[in-house]
Amino acid sequence: MPVRRRKKTGKSDRPVTSFISTYENKVDRKGRVSVPAAYRSALGTETYQGVIAYPSLIDGAIEAFGRGMLDELNRRKLDQTLDGGDYTQALVGRSDDGLVETIMAISSELPFDGEGRIILPARLTEHAGITDRATFVGRGTRFQIWAPEVYEKHQLAEVEALRARLSGGGIQ
Amino acid sequence: MPVRRRKKTGKSDRPVTSFISTYENKVDRKGRVSVPAAYRSALGTETYQGVIAYPSLIDGAIEAFGRGMLDELNRRKLDQTLDGGDYTQALVGRSDDGLVETIMAISSELPFDGEGRIILPARLTEHAGITDRATFVGRGTRFQIWAPEVYEKHQLAEVEALRARLSGGGIQ
DNA sequence: TGGAATATCATGGGTAATTATGGGAGTCAA
């Protein structure tokens, strides 16, 4: 009887929380949006009830993930610098690509209310062009929040590019 | 959770590891379809009881597979990007041409109910032209769901093309 | 070995729980 066992890389042993599928929800007059229940349950094991969000550096969208992901980033980054003997980096917090630090700086913590909604800060909705509706897009380890019209166009292009690369047989 | 019991026929004593054969099942008024028992048992070892599905980029059909495949895809990608210190990819998602990311966005997680059925989202049935009946087609590591009439034609064309190819260059 | 008891499967339906959404009351600070 074959038993499925986790590989022994020493990496995180818990399953990668994954955000799948897309959902379109309303933004009410108070600026609240329901985070899709499926996403909330993907975050379920985390102590902090809410999400981390920041304006995408590439798309006109909001990037978001759980606190666990942020911790994981920090941990791996720390491991890497210690392994490399670069203690200055670990202690002072300066690195060549300040990306992680930068992300930290521009991120917001968005806690859930009792009904699983978050309030999108104006800074983020303005970046994404979101007004009264928002499209949640699962990206596996993280998710994005788009203005529905903007995402629709983006998604069409994305799928078309993918389709062009495939030569029969579907995706393995 | 549905209890799964090994058959005692001695015919196939080890769990089936892939999806084979085709089945045609009804879609009821609530949009539910039974996933063929043989397929469910092929998914039996996975912790998550259900399937992942997305509209085929090539055929007018639904592509489906187990959760395990998706997790593996995700994990490999995350480890790969973080191990290399490439936080850019992890944070803004510019990796492998966006294949994993796009699949995540267009996929749906379809959990089994107590009877082994799934609910097909409108997005997927519309893409495949499915109304009240669905044909499950095993493709080894994954399977497809078709509208029966559509699949029939597709299958005929597929076999005919294969036959033509084989007869042209000798048999087998 | 023939047939009754037992499982499994696909299918259907009823009902409780959840979800997304809306709004009001209370709090705190400026």
Add this chain to the structure above:
DNA sequence: TTGACTCCCATAATTACCCATGATATTCCA
């Protein structure tokens, strides 16, 4: 007071969960 925010409650629609049935298959045993 006026906002901005949190906490609590209400509701319609959807979904999850439970049980029931007929049709096949499978097992058991007299």
